[in-house]
Amino acid sequence: MLITITYEGKNTQELGYLLHKNPNSAQEFELTFGKAYVFYPEVTNKRTTAALVLDINSVDLAKGKENSPNTGLFTYVNDRPYTCNSFMSVALNRVFGTAMKGRCDKKQELADTPIDLTAAVYMLRCESDEDARNIFEPLGYEVNIERGMLDERFHEWGKSPYINITLKGKVRLAELLNHLYVLIPFFDGNKHYYIDDSEVEKLLSHGGEWLKNHPYRETIVRGYFNNIHSITKSALTQLADDEDSENDSPKHKRLDTERIDTVAQVVLDSGAKTVLDLGCGEGKYAARLAAEPQIVRITEADVAVKILGAAKARVEKLPQFQRDKVDFIQASALCRDRRFESYDCCLLIEVIEHIDEERLPVLERVLFEFAHPKTVIVTTPNAEYNSNYQFLPDGELRHDDHRFEWNREKFSKWAESVCEKYGYKVKITGIGNEDGNLGAPTQMGVFEL
């Protein structure tokens, strides 16, 4: 909602020239999503401050602009009108666009000179002070951060997720504005518009120069694009053509691939021709197994229609004869389902931990008793291994939706009880780097009739 820019030194009123906004006059700007105002709280020789404040109507955000066919993207109760976010970036570009390009016909020399500037950004979403310093300090700023309690009345709710941050440095005004333009939405992490390839150009034009040498370049680009992989990759490639810029954390990548490789091999070894992938997620297993001549039919099943759409999109890219092997159904491991019958093999890859433990007996019956395939492959995290993940606080689970994560003993006890009840035999192994004491990150049970 608010940022201020302060120029300290001599004849600081010249900030008005640099910004192309008269210090003696408050001004109003129409934006597509509301209004912006520029005014000067302080104008002296030694020190001049310009403020940019936005007026965004939360009802418009929720319902869409009056008489517009578009409905809003946000809820009525929303921090968007009050924080610094992508709306602010757009406003900066609109209101200070010329200054951002480094142009100033009347004082071009001043525009080209690093001067003592301080930017204050109010209510910027940023969970960690350290992150803010890591990002801004390499750009030459002295960083000052204020962070209050989320709610003074309820201290147990902890600290605020927003900071007021001041950045003080000797920089060109255009540089400062471009830093803000890119980094405000990076921290906020929630863009108000659809991100597409044209965003790459925008990023390069505002950050092409300084991003190249920033030690957290990849982090910034990834965050700026809300972690959208393809766009991030394209931007990073253009920023540094010579370097390989694989940005996924290598550890995670390898585990995922290794899991697919291992499971696919077990499926093939079991002799299965037909496979039910229950809780299929984004369809990686279908994509992999469809390529195997041994496999004639794969059914991708998930409770979430949206996810099935993603799986379908992945499978669409396969050659026709592979695509034809794959079906998609909305289904649940907690419902009896005739469509589950007559498969040779059923996959439950990283699924059980998403189900409340007390409801697992239902899954057992649905799968092992009623569907009763010859082979069932279950994988789930090994909780013991979690202490290897430095970013995972003790006792926390790997994913927000995980209802439990089992250690090896718990998993094998469960597997044995299933075998006893439904007449299967199980073999349990690990997937991923074995840690001597803690086992592998993923545990896999292969149940055979």
Next chain:
Amino acid sequence: MRIEIPQLALITLVGASASGKTTFAHKYFKDTEVLSSDFFRGMIGDDENDQSVTNEAFELLFKAADMRLTLGRSAVIDATNLQKNPRKNILDLAKKQNVHAVAIVLDIPLKTLIERNAQRGDRECSEGVLRRHCEQLHSSIRILKKEGFRYVYVVSENDIDNVEIVRTKLWNDKREESGPFDIIGDVHGCFDELAELLDRLGYMKNDEGIYAHPEGRKAVFLGDLCDRGNRNTDVLKAVMSMVKSGNAIAVPGNHDVKLVKYLLGKNVRTENGLDTTIAEIDNETPEFRKEVCDFLDGLVSHYVFDEGRLVVSHAGIKPEYIGRASAAVRDFCIFGDVDGRVEEDGMPVRKDWAADYRGKAVIVYGHTPVGEVRNRNNTYCIDTGCVFGGILTALRYPEMTTVSVAAKEVYSEPARPFAVSDTADDIPVAEELLGKLRIETELIPSITVQEENTAAAFEVMSRFSADPRWLIYLPPTMSPCETSEEPDYLEYPTEAFAYYRKNGIRNVVCEKKHMGSRAVVVLCRNAETAKKRFRVDDGSRGMIYTRTGRRFFDDRNTENALLDRLDKVLDKSGFWNDFDTDWVCLDAELMPWSEKAQVLIKEQYAATGHAAVHSLDTVMKELFKAYERDKDANTEHSVSTETLVYKYGSKQRAAEGFYKAYGNYCWKVTSVDDIRIAPFHILACEGSVFTDKPHKWHMDNIEKYITGIDNIFMMTEHIYVDTEDYESVTAGINWWKGLTGKGGEGMVVKPEFYTAFNGKKLLQPAVKCRGREYLRIIYGAEYLSRENLPRLKKRSLKRKRDLALKEFALGVEGLKRFVKNEPLYRINQCAFGVLAMESEPTDPRL
């Protein structure tokens, strides 16, 4: 000529071209019963004689016949059917549909055929064709029976105009008999127990020593009369005499079938108790043995009684077999749902057909010993394992009560424990939830749930819902009152009172709206009741769940503590006794709001409040500086800082209002004692759903039985308003002002009676009227601003009200079905319907 045909049958005409089949068919059968190959040729090929579309025409004809039979309607196939192949298709269909195939042969001399053929002009056949037809006909007549036609009638030229078709009932059709019956489970030679049971049921031996009931009740024996017990022949004697004298009806069991084989001298294995019967029966006379053999062999696999409302068989029956006759039907009725697979102990794997049964007819059967009568989806298994030391049970129909006698000894050790693994009927079936759903309720006859909503609810239910066995009720959404005409208010009580007054409701109750979270409490007196009544056997005694069917508390200790304390209260107040129940379902509000909505409050409300208050404080500080400068500078502005001060000043006050508003509903919970539960409906308990009571009854009973004993359970402040009395209405408005002025959420206005109608139109069960400050939490801090309020006032309530009514009907329906002990899938359907109504539609086509 008299032609007898079972009421449901697949009838086929056999006859040469020009033999008058079509005329015959339409003369003696309903036009709609007759499926003529010519007709289908014409339908798809525009020419009844176009032989090139014959295959397609027959495909369609058979499809039509198949559908008719599925719907329980006979079909008459009007085609030549002179060759084996087309007849084979007919027989296959009859077999698939488990109906008898009937052939009616029209035996017309060649001479007549030639004459008639000549008159047909447009569709003449050559004489050669007619001659061949006649030859085929005559060679067919002899083999029709052998092919599998149950009844074959040959109609000669002389008879053709004097045929009488008589539709006969199948043996299993006893629809006209409505009882009363005493249905008795597997006796297995336990004569002493049987005698005692008959005695308890009121049967007495008549002069001939035959058991008969003075009130004319009939006993129905479910088969397996012998084997394993100690008095097998005595049982046979008693039952045979009862059946023959019309005092009983019997169906055969697998043991009876085996005994017949033995008596016929066939080679049978004498294990599983047959040896005990053999030992006795071999000492009987050959006449008796023959009598037994004939009796058992003549038994009909199952019976349909009471206009189709009651079906009995030994091992149960699939719905598509009811009232049908075939080897497959007979085998199912006698041996159950088996497919040849065996368990490790050598016993056949019995599949759970009852779990999938969805019919309205009550099915009573035995065969599988169970610890106690097992009622699943309108089916009752009453073989309570007497011969294994269990009990011998009779189910009385139509009373649906049981009478039983304990075994006097263990006559045989069971091969496996007959506590019997649980059935599958408590697990929902995917295909019954996906796709478009239609749910019948008492309040709204038919509620349709669209496919995109069931798709969304399916995900929600699978991922987040609590164990569906507890979800006997989900509360409906609630509509606000119409938008207020008062300039500064979005909602105001006038409209709430007016809604009911205009709909003819004079008396309403206003209940304070507690700002917490809706909670449904289901409580059983103990885990035993939970198991028996809710079929939850994990040791829990109840559940507190949210309006979307999620468990309220992740922490089981909190839930248990609250349930225990509620139980103590109900015990102390005498509720359990006075209501004569061992479970109860309450509709309540649970506070504080922050207890359930913690994450939401922190991430959305508190975050927005914090950002708004702090941003606006700074904006105002900076603006004041600019404003101070302006006063001296005296310059031209495109917008004056004064305007901005005013503008952002009002935003700042709005933000503060918002910050205050949500804070009211949060407090820190350190123990169960900090939680508050305010019940406002006593929804149901054993035998009763209280949706027919006035709200005053609910409030009075809550006050009497639930509040005032333990601080956790608190009363809901309420007043009664007469909507036609000005003073009363004014008092209501002032009461609301008092509540909301202090920052309260507002009130809920309900009609005097729980369910209210205006004529036939179901009325909203409640409308809410929320406070001016409180609404900031809903519509955002600045909703009252000049640009926003007029826009928000344009809201339409129609969709919300429509949903509220449907969800209300579904909620009440769920309770009623539960109280009536309806099948679990019928109860779950209601909660699922509410979930679907409340879910964001998802396109199921991906």
